[in-house]
Amino acid sequence: MAYQICINPDCGQRYEVDQVLHSCEACGELLDVDYEWDLLPVPESLNYFERFRFGSFGGVRCFSGVWRYYDLLPFLPLASLVSIGEGRTILQDAVFVSSYVGIDSGRFFLQYEGLNPSGSFKDNGMTAAFTHGAFVGAKRAACASTGNTSASLAIYAAATRLMEAVVFVGSGKIAYGKLSQALDYGAKTIQIQGDFDDALLKVRQVAREAGIYLVNSVNPFRLEGQKTIMFRVLDDLGWRVPDWIVVPGGNLGNASAFGKAFIELSKLGLIDKIPRIAIINALGANTLHQLYGDGEAGKLRWNGGRYDKEMVKNFYEKMTLESRKANTIASAIEINRPANLSKALRTLEFCNGVVREVTDQQILDAKAIVGAGGLGCEPASAAAVAGAKLLVEEGTIGKEQLTVCILTGHQLKDPNATVAYHGTDQNFFKNTLGKFNVTSAQFANKPITTTDEQNKILYPDR
Numbered sequence: 001m002a003y004q005i006c007i008n009p010d011c012g013q014r015y016e017v018d019q020v021l022h023s024c025e026a027c028g029e030l031l032d033v034d035y036e037w038d039l040l041p042v043p044e045s046l047n048y049f050e051r052f053r054f055g056s057f058g059g060v061r062c063f064s065g066v067w068r069y070y071d072l073l074p075f076l077p078l079a080s081l082v083s084i085g086e087g088r089t090i091l092q093d094a095v096f097v098s099s100y101v102g103i104d105s106g107r108f109f110l111q112y113e114g115l116n117p118s119g120s121f122k123d124n125g126m127t128a129a130f131t132h133g134a135f136v137g138a139k140r141a142a143c144a145s146t147g148n149t150s151a152s153l154a155i156y157a158a159a160t161r162l163m164e165a166v167v168f169v170g171s172g173k174i175a176y177g178k179l180s181q182a183l184d185y186g187a188k189t190i191q192i193q194g195d196f197d198d199a200l201l202k203v204r205q206v207a208r209e210a211g212i213y214l215v216n217s218v219n220p221f222r223l224e225g226q227k228t229i230m231f232r233v234l235d236d237l238g239w240r241v242p243d244w245i246v247v248p249g250g251n252l253g254n255a256s257a258f259g260k261a262f263i264e265l266s267k268l269g270l271i272d273k274i275p276r277i278a279i280i281n282a283l284g285a286n287t288l289h290q291l292y293g294d295g296e297a298g299k300l301r302w303n304g305g306r307y308d309k310e311m312v313k314n315f316y317e318k319m320t321l322e323s324r325k326a327n328t329i330a331s332a333i334e335i336n337r338p339a340n341l342s343k344a345l346r347t348l349e350f351c352n353g354v355v356r357e358v359t360d361q362q363i364l365d366a367k368a369i370v371g372a373g374g375l376g377c378e379p380a381s382a383a384a385v386a387g388a389k390l391l392v393e394e395g396t397i398g399k400e401q402l403t404v405c406i407l408t409g410h411q412l413k414d415p416n417a418t419v420a421y422h423g424t425d426q427n428f429f430k431n432t433l434g435k436f437n438v439t440s441a442q443f444a445n446k447p448i449t450t451t452d453e454q455n456k457i458l459y460p461d462r
């Protein structure tokens with residue numbers, strides 16, 4: 001009742017659920033997981049899911065904030081699901097941050113995915129990919145990663161022992177919080193020369209040749225799990241559909257999964273409104289923004305699946321010729337060749353979406369505001385908040401519109417960026433942030449250093 005299908009409407013090749021593929025063998029396009037919905041027990045309304053209350057003893061549907069919505073991603077039998085308690089996240093009514101963004105209090109929310117077991121939204125997808133890998137009998141799983149995918153794969157391997165984890169990370173690029181997780185959880189960690197785009201190319205090749213299961217977001221099963229981030233947003237809003245979803249764009253897996261979630265909910269008659277989506281690139285990794293633009297004509301569009309592949313090819317060739325490399329403090333979105341570009345275009349069409357880019361300065365200022373509001377996040381996540389602010393300023397998002405920003409990763413993932421921004425050490429600031437054109441820290445909460453005079457008073461006996 002579930003199958004894989006090529007998203008190219010001129011191809012539409014189908015594959016079985018237990019086939020392991022990263023792209024269509026006939027035409028090279030990405031694959032979707034799809035369902036024969038009329039043969040499946042689809043709930044009549046979203047309220048149905050309220051019966052699965054969180055807890056450790058109600059089975060996997062109550063333990064997991066992903067598998068709670070099993071009826072909307074039923075690609076394998078219930079009995080085969082793997083879970084470590086992912087997706088038990090919160091939607092914060094972010095009053096303090098809302099005034100920074102310029103949206104009315106009570107209309108602005110932060111979906112905090114940092115609460116996942118490995119500290120990022122990646123666990124939503126990993127539980128689904130890991131379930132599939134284990135089901136097809138794979139012994140080893142691999143990924144290329146800017147850090148969070150590797151942390152996520154590593155924690156599933158450690159906690160379940162179902163597959164061994166092999167992670168490929170770009171040298172010198174990975175934030176220490178993330179690298180420390182892969183090492184601590186015992187993943188085989190391979191630091192390659194190059195950046196994420198190089199690492200993904202390498203791991204796709206290695207995975208194919210060595211028969212290792214690939215868990216990057218080109219894996220269509222992973223994106224099924226990531227749909228549930230949207231289900232939880234609706235759930236926490238009492239099944240209201242927001243006006244806007246704002247998400248950072250890196251490899252564009254989330255953007256792809258969110259669009260698919262709304263396409264399906266709408267097709268199944270479970271929602272009667274489609275939210276708009278805003279995908280936010282970092283200026284130093286802005287391929288989607290360059291190709292899609294701010295909404296002007298002549299730019300790349302999904303076009304019912306017949307998008308301009310030449311335009312993409314030429315753009316990528318130009319990047320190669322110029323040896324252009326992605327460069328941003330938001331390391332989780334430091335990606336110039338987003339693997340899910342075509343699916344993200346589909347999302348943008350269905351959700352009447354927009355794409356914007358923000359500078360590293362805007363990202364770090366927004367990050368400081370998110371922290372001051374009581375939920376920390378890593379730089380990439382703050383891109384969504386900086387993007388929302390930009391969209392309100394230009395009048396695209398109305399100040400009364402119900403808006404949800406996805407905070408994709410936990411604050412402790414990248415402590416260097418945080419300490420450099422708030423700290424007093426000018427050299428550390430320059431070395432850490434200077435190379436990203438970050439020059440000021442207007443929301444810095446500088447630590448106070450005591451003077452010799454004060455020390456005499458504080459410690460009279462020294």
Ligand SMILES: *Cc1c(COP(=O)(O)O)cnc(C)c1O
Pocket residue numbers: 120121122148149217248249250251252253254255332333378380381408409410
């Ligand atoms: C992976 C990641 C992203 C990028 O998400 P995509 O789905 O690849 O666009 C953004 N933020 C964080 C914290 C991430 O780990």
Ligand SMILES: [Zn+2]
Pocket residue numbers: 006007008011012013024025026027028029
């Ligand atoms: Zn195809």
